[in-house]
Amino acid sequence: MRARWGLAAMAAAAVLAGGLANAADDALLPSGWTTTVRGAEGEDVVVGNLQVHVHGATASTRVDDLDGPLTSPGLFVAVDLSYATTDAWATPEVIVLIDGDGREYSDPSNLGLSGSTWLAGPDIWFRGDLLFEVPADAVTSSLTLEIRPETAVAVLPSTIGQIPLTVTRAEDPLEIGSDTLLAEGER
Amino acid sequence: MSDAGTITAQAALAWLVATWPRRLVLAVLLLVPVLVLALGGFRAADPPPRDVAAGMPTDTGAYLVVPHSYFVSDEIDAYGLEDGQTWVGVVVDLTNQGPEPIYLTFNDKTFRLGDEVAAADDSVYEAMRLDLGARLGDAQPGLTYPVALLWRAEAMPDPPAELTLTMQRTVWTEWSIEAGYYTWNATADSYDVGLPLTEAPPQILAEEDE
Amino acid sequence: MSQAPDPYGTAADESPSALADEAADAQPDLAIAEPESPMLTERARSRRSTAVAAVGLGVSLVVWGWFATANARDGWWAMGDHVAISPDADGWAASAPVTVRLDEVTPDASVADGSAPAGFSYLELVFDVGSTEKESTVSCTVEVLAADGRLFLAGREVPGLGDEYVSELACGTSDPVEYPVPERQAMLVLLPDGAEPVSVRVDSPAFPPAEFIELPAS
Numbered sequence: 001m002r003a004r005w006g007l008a009a010m011a012a013a014a015v016l017a018g019g020l021a022n023a024a025d026d027a028l029l030p031s032g033w034t035t036t037v038r039g040a041e042g043e044d045v046v047v048g049n050l051q052v053h054v055h056g057a058t059a060s061t062r063v064d065d066l067d068g069p070l071t072s073p074g075l076f077v078a079v080d081l082s083y084a085t086t087d088a089w090a091t092p093e094v095i096v097l098i099d100g101d102g103r104e105y106s107d108p109s110n111l112g113l114s115g116s117t118w119l120a121g122p123d124i125w126f127r128g129d130l131l132f133e134v135p136a137d138a139v140t141s142s143l144t145l146e147i148r149p150e151t152a153v154a155v156l157p158s159t160i161g162q163i164p165l166t167v168t169r170a171e172d173p174l175e176i177g178s179d180t181l182l183a184e185g186e187r
Numbered sequence: 188m189s190d191a192g193t194i195t196a197q198a199a200l201a202w203l204v205a206t207w208p209r210r211l212v213l214a215v216l217l218l219v220p221v222l223v224l225a226l227g228g229f230r231a232a233d234p235p236p237r238d239v240a241a242g243m244p245t246d247t248g249a250y251l252v253v254p255h256s257y258f259v260s261d262e263i264d265a266y267g268l269e270d271g272q273t274w275v276g277v278v279v280d281l282t283n284q285g286p287e288p289i290y291l292t293f294n295d296k297t298f299r300l301g302d303e304v305a306a307a308d309d310s311v312y313e314a315m316r317l318d319l320g321a322r323l324g325d326a327q328p329g330l331t332y333p334v335a336l337l338w339r340a341e342a343m344p345d346p347p348a349e350l351t352l353t354m355q356r357t358v359w360t361e362w363s364i365e366a367g368y369y370t371w372n373a374t375a376d377s378y379d380v381g382l383p384l385t386e387a388p389p390q391i392l393a394e395e396d397e
Numbered sequence: 398m399s400q401a402p403d404p405y406g407t408a409a410d411e412s413p414s415a416l417a418d419e420a421a422d423a424q425p426d427l428a429i430a431e432p433e434s435p436m437l438t439e440r441a442r443s444r445r446s447t448a449v450a451a452v453g454l455g456v457s458l459v460v461w462g463w464f465a466t467a468n469a470r471d472g473w474w475a476m477g478d479h480v481a482i483s484p485d486a487d488g489w490a491a492s493a494p495v496t497v498r499l500d501e502v503t504p505d506a507s508v509a510d511g512s513a514p515a516g517f518s519y520l521e522l523v524f525d526v527g528s529t530e531k532e533s534t535v536s537c538t539v540e541v542l543a544a545d546g547r548l549f550l551a552g553r554e555v556p557g558l559g560d561e562y563v564s565e566l567a568c569g570t571s572d573p574v575e576y577p578v579p580e581r582q583a584m585l586v587l588l589p590d591g592a593e594p595v596s597v598r599v600d601s602p603a604f605p606p607a608e609f610i611e612l613p614a615s
Contacts (some may be wrong), residue, residue, distance in 0.1 A: 065209040070319050074330045088548035090541070106288040110324035122547040123589050124517075124554070128607050135329035184516015184589065 033157045034147075036151035040163060043187070047161030048149040049087050053125075053187040055080040057165045059139050063131065065113060069173040074135040078115070078174045079145055079165065082127035084185050089121045093178040094148040095130055098162075106134045118179040125187065128179030139167055225379045236353060236377040242310070245378050247297055248357035249289060249371040250326075253280040254380045258335075259346045262388035264320075264394070265313045265337060273342045274302050276335040277352055277382060281326060285359055285371065288325035291336075296373040297335055301351030305341040315339040320390040335391055346384055475606035481598075482610045490612060492604040494530040495537060495568045499523075499597055499612040504586065509550035510556030513587065518596060519555060520586040528578045530603065531567025537566040537601040541586050541614065544593040568601055 039045030040052045056079075062069040063076040077097065095117055097105040108131065109116050113130025134143075149159040204210050204214045224228060234288065239245050245252045256280040277298070283289050295310045314323035317333040357377040362368045398516050484490040488498045499522065506521035520541060528535070539551040552564030562585050567578050588594070594614040604610075 018341070044603065072330075073332060074316060074327075087546065089550040089553065102286055104287045105327050107326045108324060108327070110322040112321065113318065119553070120551060121587070123547075124587065133327055133330065138329060181514060183514040 003128055011058065021032055027116050035157065035159045036160060037161045038163075039161060041166060045161055045163060046086070047147050048159035049090065050092050050120075050147065050149040050161075051086060051123075051125075052081060052083045052147060052161060052163070053102045054073070054163050054165070055082070055143060055187075057126075057145075057167045058170050058174060059134075059141065059167050060170040060172065060174050063111075063113065064175050065111070070111065072133050074148075075134060075139055077132045077134055077139065077143070079130045079132070080143075081130065082125050082129075082182060083118050084125040087122055089119055089124075090149075091119045092096055092116050092147060092149045093117075095150050095181050096146050096148075097132050097134065098144045098146050099143045099166075101137065105132050105134050105138070107131065113176050115176045122186040123133075125182040126179040127182055127187075129172075129174075129176045131176050139169075143167055198217045204333070205300065207316050235295075236379040239380045241380055241382055243380075245354060246284070247354045247378065248359070248374070249283065249285055249297055251282040251284055251331075252297075252354055254352055254354075254382060255279060256383040256385040257350045257352070258387040259340075259343050260383050260392070261342075262392050263315070263335075263337065263387065264391055265322075266316060267312060268339060271309075271342055271381040272307060272339045273326070274387075275300065275306065275338045275340045275343070275346075275350075276315075276387065277338075277344045277350075278333070278335050278385070280331055281334050282331045283326040283328045285328055287369075288327050289371070290325050292324055294369060296357055299332070299353040299355065300338055300340075301353065303347045304343070304349050310338050311336045317388050317390050333342070335388055340376045348380045348384055350384070352380050352382055402557050426544065434527075455582075457469075473500040479608060480609070482608060484610075484612055490599075490610045492601075492608050492610050494528050494535070494603060495540040495599075495610075496527040496613070497537070497566070497599055498608060499614075500525050502580075502586075502594070502614055504594070507508075508556050508585065516590050518588055518590065520588050521583065522551060522597060523581065523583045523585065524566060524599075525580060526566055526568065526569075526578060527580070528569045530578075531571075531573045533569060533571050535567075535569030535601060537568040537599050537605045539566060539586075540585055540591075540598045541588070541594045542596045542601070542611075543588075544595050547592060548594065548598070549586050550587055551584040551586040552606060554587045557585065566599065569603065 018156050026145060037045060037047050039047075039052070039054075045052045045054075054081065057077055058080070059075045059077045061075055062071050063078075064070075079097075082088045083092070095107075095138060099105070112132075115129055118126055118128055118129065143165045145161075145163045145165055147163070148158070150158060202209075203213055239254075241254050241256065243253070247252070257278065258271055260276065260277045261268065261273045263276065265274065268274065277304045286393065291314045292311055298311050299309060300306050309348075314326075316323050317319070317335055323332060323334055340346075354377060355373045356378070357373050360370055360372040362370065370378040425485065482490050482492050484498065488500075489496050490498070501521070501523035503521040503523075505518045508519055522541075524539075528547045541551065543549065552558065552562070555562065555564075556566050562583050564584075566584070568583050570576050572577050596614050597612045599610040599612070
C-alpha cells in the first residue's frame with residue numbers, strides 16, 4: 001500500500017512539475033527576461049548599452065525631399081534625439097513609436113530620406129531625427145518612443161526603453177537632416 | 188462475480204483476440220482511422236471563395252482592401268525583372284488592420300493571382316506606393332495607402348480584359364513554437380475579385396533616358 | 398509440540414484458541430529465525446542502486462546537454478572575440494592572411510584639416526601591414542581598447558580620410574598590380590578626454606573565427 005501511495009505521489013509530482021514548466025515557458029520567457037526602463041524627454045536615459053536624450057517630436061502632413069515636399073495620407077513624425085553608447089560603437093537595432101492603443105510604427109525607410117538610426121560611439125554623442133509615418137488619429141493619443149538596442153531573444157535577458165513624447169504640430173514640411181557629432185557635454 | 192457464460196466486456200475482448208486471424212482483423216480495423224488521418228482525410232473541406240466586386244472594401248484580416256484594376260507593363264521603376272518577363276500589377280487601396288507594421292513583400296499570404304497569368308512567383312514581388320512613387324516597405328497600422336502590387340510574369344503581348352485576384356483571409360495567431368510572438372496566418376476562407384485591365388499608373392513608371 | 402508456522406492455517410484446527418496457540422508459538426521462532434543481516438543488505442543494495450541510477454542520470458543529462466548545445470556553442474565561439482593574437486619580439490602579429498605591426502602611436506595628434514571638437518582628441522596610429530591575399534579585397538577594422546573597457550573605432554568622425562588616413566586597413570587586394578596593399582597605413586581615432594589607450598585590436602572577417610590581433614598601445 002505504501003509503495004502505491006509513493007508511486008501515485010511521484011506521478012502527481014511529475015505532472016505538477018510538467019505543468020509548472022509549461023506555464024513558466026508560456027508566461028515568463030518572452031516577457032519576464034525583458035527589463036523596461038521608463039524615461040522622460042530632456043534627460044539622459046540609459047537603456048542597455050545605449051544612452052539616449054530625447055528633445056521632442058514634430059508632426060506634419062509633409063516632409064521635405066530634394067524634389068519638393070512629400071505629402072502623407074496620415075502624418076509624418078520627426079523625433080529629435082541624441083544618443084551615445086556605453087561600451088563600443090554600435091547602432092541600436094530597433095527604435096519604434098507606440099501609440100495609445102498599443103499599435104507600433106516603424107521607419108518608412110524606403111522614402112530615400114535620412115531618418116533611420118545611425119552609428120554612435122562610447123560617450124560619443126550624435127544628434128539627429130528619426131522619421132516615422134502614422135495615421136492621423138495616432139498622434140492625438142499619446143505617442144511613446146520605444147528603444148530596443150538589441151533584438152530580444154526569448155531565452156536571454158534584454159532591456160528596452162520607453163520615453164513618452166510631446167508632439168508639436170507643424171504646418172511647414174519637416175526637415176530631416178543627417179546626424180551630427182556633438183561636442184563634450186552637449187546633448 | 189458474474190455468472191458463468193454472461194457476456195461481459197472482458198469476455199468479448201477475450202473472444203476478439205482469441206485467435207491470430209481475429210487479432211489481425213482487429214489491428215487493421217484500428218489502423219484505418221489512423222491511415223485516414225495521416226492521409227488528411229479528416230480535414231474540413233475548404234469553403235468556396237466568395238466573390239466580391241471591384242471597388243468594394245474587403246476585410247481580409249491583415250488588410251482592409253479596396254481592389255480597383257490591373258495592368259501589365261515592363262516599364263515600371265522597380266528591380267528584379269528577368270529577360271522575357273513583364274510586370275503584372277494590381278492597383279488597390281490597402282490598410283493594415285493589425286497592431287504592427289507588415290513588410291508586405293516578405294512572406295505575404297494574402298494576395299494571389301488567377302490562372303490567366305503565368306506568374307513567376309506565387310506571392311507579391313514588389314509593392315509600390317502610388318502617392319509617393321516609392322517602394323512601400325513596411326505598411327504601418329491604420330494608414331491607407333494607394334499601392335500597386337507587382338508580380339513578375341511571362342511576357343503577355345495580349346493580356347486578358349479581366350484578371351482574377353484572390354485575397355486569402357488571415358488571422359493574427361500566436362506562434363506555437365514560441366509564446367509572445369504573433370503572425371498573420373492564412374485561413375481557408377478567400378475572396379475572388381475580377382479586375383479590369385487599365386494603363387500602368389504613370390507615377391511608378393521608370394523615367395525615360397533623355 | 399509446535400509445528401512450523403503455517404500462515405494459512407489448516408482446515409483441521411481453525412478454532413481461535415488453537416490459532417492463538419500457533420501464533421504464540423510462532424513468535425519466538427520468528428524472532429530467532431530471521432537474522433538482521435539479510436534485511437539490511439537488501440536496503441543497502443537498493444540504496445546503492447538508486448545512487449548509481451541517479452549518478453547515471455546526471456551524467457547522461459550532461460552528455461546530452463553537451464550535444465544539444467553544440468550548435469549554440471559553436472556559434473557563440475565563432476561570433477565572438479576569444480583568441481587574442483599577440484605580437485612577437487619585433488612587434489609583428491599574424492592572423493592569416495595578414496601580418497601587422499603597430500609602428501607609431503601619437504596621442505593628441507594635430508591634423509591639417511582642423512582640430513577635434515571640444516572634449517575630444519585624435520589618436521594617430523601608424524601600421525606596417527603585409528598580406529598574402531592577392532585574389533580578393535579584404536579590410537581590417539581597428540579598435541582602441543581603453544583602460545576602462547570602452548572600445549573606440551578608428552576611422553570614424555575623423556578628418557583626412559582618403560588622403561593621409563584610411564577608415565579601415567587594406568588587408569588584401571584583388572588586383573596586386575593596380576592596387577597593392579600599402580606597406581604603411583595611418584589611421585586616426587576619435588577619443589573623448591579621459592580615455593587611456595591600452596591596446597589596439599585589429600580584426601577581419603578573413604581571420605579564423607574567434608581570432609583577433611591585439612597590439613599593446615605603449
